Amino acid sequence: MPLVFVFPSLHSIKGIKEMPKKVLLVDDSSTTLMMEEMILKQRTNYECVTAKDGLDAISRAVVESPDLVLMDVVMPRLNGFEACKRMRLEESLQDTPIILVTTRGEEEYVEAGFQSGCNDYITKPVDSFELVTLLQRYLGE
């Protein structure tokens, strides 16, 4: 019988922490970005990066390779639906969970979101418990 060495993965070695998950927050409102960042920093160990509109979001996402994108819908230059569609064309972002933040929970609006390629949506004003639970679900925690 051959001798097999089984190396433990880095994550399983006691004392070595997992790399924090990276979340890209996209909103043209600095107030919303501040609030979302505060909630996530207090209740999770996610690393947050931010973008202020759809175009900015695409370039940030390509560079940062986030584990998840949380994006507003109504934004200048490029709205969340269009940004979502364009992100899905990027090979590196095809499987990245994208959650849209909308002010409207109506069926047709939500449908438009799913057609743009988003995985889920959350309505404004954001509920902190709902936000953290949703992100944890997509980030496998």
Added chain:
Amino acid sequence: MSNLSATEEQGRMQRIGDQAKVYAARMRLQGAMDQADALDGIREIAGNLIGTEEVAVFKVDKKRSELWLYWSFGVDPNKHAVLEVNREPKLKQALGGQAVFRLRLSNENLLSTDDPVNALVPIVVNGTALAVIVLFRLFPHKTRLEAVDREICDVMTHCGGRAVAPYYSH
């Protein structure tokens, strides 16, 4: 036992979320660069933290008998050009410096208008209400103003001065 922990965790998270909203609102208004930025801050706070995209700011005249529409977002300015204090008792109350909120189960409107008004929030500068922020219709999925919304309104009362008094500093 596990249910209790989940409830506790939910409550804890809710408190953190509420604190984050109030803090973000305060930082946004206190950090406003100029009058336009402060008004934009009020729009952001109303839409993103409270849950309404129908908001207007009315400035009180020197006699304190009328309030003139100063700025609005998502409402018809022609419908709400001027408010007379004598005809609007709730407005008079708001000019005293305390925000007035629509009661949870009440159908009574705060102003004599067809559009539902959910809150009258004074903007107080040096102890005097110079203007009133009117929050009209809430988002369809937002059924009422919560305690945290009242706290955010309190922030607008005390930190929103730059929106109507350009040289006001905190």
